Amino acid sequence: MSERLADPLAAIEPRPHWTVDQLPWGELESSRIASDETMFFLLASASFVETMADLYTENLLEHYAGDQEVMSWLSDHWQPEELQHGVALKRYVQTVWPDFDWELAYRGFFAEYARLCNAEQLEVTRTQELVARCMVETGTSSYYTMLRDVCEEPLLKRIAHNIRNDEIGHYKYFYRYFKQYAEREDVSRWAIVQALWTRIREIDAEDGLIAYKHAFQVRHPDIPFDSSHYEQFRKTLNTITRAHFPFEMAVRMTLKPLDLPPPVERWSVPLVVSGARYFLKH
Ligand SMILES: [Fe+2]
Ligand SMILES: [Fe+2]
Numbered sequence: 001m002s003e004r005l006a007d008p009l010a011a012i013e014p015r016p017h018w019t020v021d022q023l024p025w026g027e028l029e030s031s032r033i034a035s036d037e038t039m040f041f042l043l044a045s046a047s048f049v050e051t052m053a054d055l056y057t058e059n060l061l062e063h064y065a066g067d068q069e070v071m072s073w074l075s076d077h078w079q080p081e082e083l084q085h086g087v088a089l090k091r092y093v094q095t096v097w098p099d100f101d102w103e104l105a106y107r108g109f110f111a112e113y114a115r116l117c118n119a120e121q122l123e124v125t126r127t128q129e130l131v132a133r134c135m136v137e138t139g140t141s142s143y144y145t146m147l148r149d150v151c152e153e154p155l156l157k158r159i160a161h162n163i164r165n166d167e168i169g170h171y172k173y174f175y176r177y178f179k180q181y182a183e184r185e186d187v188s189r190w191a192i193v194q195a196l197w198t199r200i201r202e203i204d205a206e207d208g209l210i211a212y213k214h215a216f217q218v219r220h221p222d223i224p225f226d227s228s229h230y231e232q233f234r235k236t237l238n239t240i241t242r243a244h245f246p247f248e249m250a251v252r253m254t255l256k257p258l259d260l261p262p263p264v265e266r267w268s269v270p271l272v273v274s275g276a277r278y279f280l281k282h
Pocket of ligand 2: 082137140166167170
């Protein structure tokens with residue numbers, strides 16, 4: 001793969017197409033991951049959230065009604081790719097943990113989460129919503145980069161790598177559309193900061209807990225769920241994140257829509273990176 005494709009801040013380039021069926025499922029080494037509870041919850045949760053892309057797409061399509069370019073990209077590229085991430089992760093979870101009833105857990109997750117996911121969650125202006133989408137794709141690209149780097153099971157490494165590149169591609173398209181709208185709508189830098197901040201605050205919000213809870217209830221039907229299980233999981237995850245999260249990449253992607261002058265960016269990136277690390281320690 002070219003350097004530019006892997007670089008989230010480089011221009012858009014066509015990505016190699018991959019399919020779930022073409023992945024080498026026969027090479028999966030279950031014994032290297034099956035006993036890892038953290039990985040189980042991480043992957044089950046990710047598979048639920050990716051599979052939910054259907055719901056977001058409807059909301060987004062409404063928000064960009066009349067803009068043929070954005071609407072076609074969302075429905076012809078973005079949505080099928082997000083759904084494919086869900087299919088790949090679901091199949092992976094079902095193969096490694098065959099006793100886990102994925103459909104049952106997903107139904108529970110869907111019923112609870114769908115109520116929270118409505119058009120009111122979208123930002124007011126199209127520009128601000130595109131900034132928020134850049135932020136979401138920054139989160140997913142960084143998350144899958146980390147997953148690729150920490151996991152030891154070779155097929156998962158490959159899946160995480162493929163998904164990561166797709167998410168970076170999504171970021172680039174949302175960023176392109178953001179630039180187009182920023183010129184038309186004349187949105188201030190402050191409004192952009194607000195949209196970014198709203199999304200940053202939401203990162204740790206409900207979807208993580210809801211996904212974990214439904215995966216937990218199906219995996220351990222004999223143990224009543226309480227929030228301390230989730231807190232323990234978050235603690236373990238924070239330890240992994242501190243050591244392996246691609247902070248610098250994430251910060252650069254987050255700040256890009258602000259279009260800061262280069263000297264400001266030079267000092268702000270290390271500052272925000274250390275701020276994010278500090279935040280995770282506490
Ligand atoms: Fe995705
Ligand atoms: Fe994405």
